[in-house]
Structure formats: C-alpha cells, structure tokens
Amino acid sequence: MSKKSGNKLDPSFWLALFFAAVIAILVGTAARLDWDTRLFPWAIGIPALALAVRQLLTDWRGAGANAEQGEATRYAGVLDIPVDQSISPQEMFRHTVKTARWIFAFAFGIWFFGFLISIPLFVFFYLVYEAQARKPVGLIIAGLTFLFVWGMFDRLMHLAWPEAALFTLLR
Incomplete structure (x- = not known):
C-alpha cells in the first residue's frame, strides 16, 4: 500500500488492476480459439499481462517502496503518475506532443500506406530523427524489420492485411 495515502490505494493501482483484468480476460478468451x-x-x-501484473504489484506496494538513495525528488503528476521534478512542465509538454505526433504519424501511415510499408518506414524515421542513428544503420534495421514482418506475418502466418488507402485511391 502506498505510504502517502495511508491504507487507501492510489488511483494508479486501480488503473493497473483494470488493465490487468482486461488483458487477462482477452488472453483467456483467446484460449478458446484455434491455435x-x-x-x-x-x-x-x-x-x-506479465507487465500489467508487475505494474499492479508495484502500485500495490506503493511508489516509495522501490525508491533508491539519490533518486530525483518526485511529485504526483497527472492522474497521480509520478513525474521527475527536475524536468520543467514545458519540457514534459513538448515531449508529450512529440510522442503524440509520432503515434498519429504511425497511425496515418498504417491507414495510408498499409502495415507492411508503414512499420519499416516508421522504424527508419524514428531511428534517424529521434534516436539520431546514422541513415545506413536506420536503413539496415528498417530492412530487417520489413523482412521480419513480411516473413512472419505475410509468408508464414498468411495474415490478411487491410488494403491501404493509397492503393485504393490508385485504382
């Protein structure tokens, strides 16, 4: 239990419990399907599910249970998610907006180009612009990502990909 709220559980515990329960139900439901x-x-x-249960146990023990010496002072942020106080709110907002842009760009890419093209494209651009990897390294990793996704999901599992909007428009 969290030390800051006495015997009451933090909202983060209930959120983790919700996600663990939903994921457990989905995994259990999938057990009835064909292999x-x-x-x-x-x-x-x-x-x-393993990650959700780990988060659930961490939240149940409380945020201060794993605090180490010398760790940055933390304060409750949005929805009681601990936030490092050494990072300014403006910097956190910029990171949040940047992350949201990457997510929306990936979703748009999936819709417009399809999964098979968007996944390696996203990997390449993220590595080059966010991780500052060199372009040849990004191309190699994106190519390997394409081979993995294509080989695993297209060739091996024969996954039916939804048609990309670009190919629909070109007809």
Missing part, C-alpha cells in the same frame, strides 16, 4: 488464431493474441497478450 493459428490465438497465436497473435497470446504473443501480445501474455507479455502484456
């Missing part, structure tokens, strides 16, 4: 059909939900759901 080929449940492979993808389990490949995503089981690790997600």
Whole structure:
C-alpha cells in the first residue's frame, strides 16, 4: 500500500488492476480459439499481462517502496503518475506532443500506406530523427524489420492485411 495515502490505494493501482483484468480476460478468451488464431493474441497478450501484473504489484506496494538513495525528488503528476521534478512542465509538454505526433504519424501511415510499408518506414524515421542513428544503420534495421514482418506475418502466418488507402485511391 502506498505510504502517502495511508491504507487507501492510489488511483494508479486501480488503473493497473483494470488493465490487468482486461488483458487477462482477452488472453483467456483467446484460449478458446484455434491455435493459428490465438497465436497473435497470446504473443501480445501474455507479455502484456506479465507487465500489467508487475505494474499492479508495484502500485500495490506503493511508489516509495522501490525508491533508491539519490533518486530525483518526485511529485504526483497527472492522474497521480509520478513525474521527475527536475524536468520543467514545458519540457514534459513538448515531449508529450512529440510522442503524440509520432503515434498519429504511425497511425496515418498504417491507414495510408498499409502495415507492411508503414512499420519499416516508421522504424527508419524514428531511428534517424529521434534516436539520431546514422541513415545506413536506420536503413539496415528498417530492412530487417520489413523482412521480419513480411516473413512472419505475410509468408508464414498468411495474415490478411487491410488494403491501404493509397492503393485504393490508385485504382
């Protein structure tokens, strides 16, 4: 239990409990499906469930349970998510907006170009512009990402990709 709220549990605990329950229900529901059909939900759901349970246990023990010596002073942020006080609110806002732009760009890319093209494109641009990787390294990793996604989901699992808007418009 959190030390800052006495015997009451923090809202972050209830949020983690909600996500752990939803993911557990989805993983359990996938168990009734055929092996080929449940492979993808389990490949995503089981690790997600492990992470959700870990977060649930961390929130149950409280935020101060794992604090180490010399750790930056923390204060409650939005929805009681601890935020490092050494980072200015303007900087946090800029990072939030930048992250939202990447997410929306990825979603737009999936809609416009399709999954098979968007995933390696996103990996390349993110590595080059956010991680400051050199372009040849970004191209190699994006190419390997394409080969993995294409080989695993297109060739091996025969996943039916939704048609991209670009290809629909070009018809």
